[in-house]
Amino acid sequence: MVEKAGAKGVDQAENVWLEEQSRRRNKKKRKEPAEGGLTMNSFMDILVIMLVFLMKNFGDLPIQVAGPDLQVPTSIAQLGAEDMTTITISRKAILVNNAKAVDIKDGAVDKSQKKGGEASLHIQPLFDRITEENKKAERLAKLLGNKHEPVVTVVADQTTPYRLITEVMYTAGQAELSKFKFAVIKGQASELGLGF
């Protein structure tokens, strides 16, 4: 009886041990993730690459053509924009290189800002800013060894009255800028939503 008991005792202990081991193994197989963690290494890779791409895209735009006060018209123009001094005519203000030069009210500049009164074409604060920016561009060009072209890009909102555009062009002309590039958004007339 003693041997039997002894054998049984050993068996039991063994069984217990065996069961414990299998339980442990199963536990390891059914690996639950830790509280609050997610196994998403590959998803993270995609997101990080997309993030890098979008950040690069963000910094690449040379000219701002859309905003709350700015809607540039569309055109079938084929030439591309270049990096140069910009004059932006939005519905609220005229900006030179994204710094405000003068305010616009109801599609016109207040006559106190114009040299010579209401009928004049010369906008004084705009003239000052343009000459300043032009001098900066000249110095930069000299520094880089390039030739300075007296060109400026004009970005205008689509409802800008013609009179304001001529005033801006006249003022820029007074500041020795004779060539203009009017920025537009490339597109076909039929897809512009103009109703043609």
Add this chain to the structure above:
Amino acid sequence: MARSKREMADDVPELDLLAFMNMVVILIPMLLLSVVFIQVGVINITAPKLSVGSSTEPPPEQEEEPLNLTIAINAKGFRIAARSAQLEPMSGCPQPGPTICLANPDVNVAAKFDAARSQLAKGQKEAADVALSEGVTAYNFRELYNTLVQVKKNYPKETVVNLTADAGIPYVVLVQVMDAVRYVREKDSYSTSAEFFDAEPKVEAAAPVALFSDPVLAIAQ
């Protein structure tokens, strides 16, 4: 020992990145929404010789008298003049009047443009867009193109066109006029607006053929 040595070497460490992923998942859609997929183009414009200071290039040599093609945009249509003689109004347009009258004569374009501006000032963007497009589509760009193709046939070397407009004409009309006269399209004359606007510029030697591609904006005093 809770784990054996072998299991420790095999165990892939999990990244506990919930917090970081929170930020990324919010940042990505925000950046995607602010990315505007637009292409910016430019139109080269010359202003007449009123700029102070030296010009970078000498004025072009002209052998014969320049054509001086002028298009004046007003609230009633386009007035075309060449060699200081104004072209007569087209058939179907009121005489006296602009050379090419409005495609929709009932539209009061000046009122439409004023309405669009005031609506934009109040922030009513959709209504303003509607008013603006009604005003712009009232103009007959198709006939303008047809007429200018005829002019070009008589003066094939001219590419300069002087543009001027009334004080209140919005910039978008100017851009549409420049579009209509810049390139030669497939046909010389179009009878429907839909066809006209769908037509592509004619391409020769990998570049579009120019009709009148040097606009000069005249400053009306």
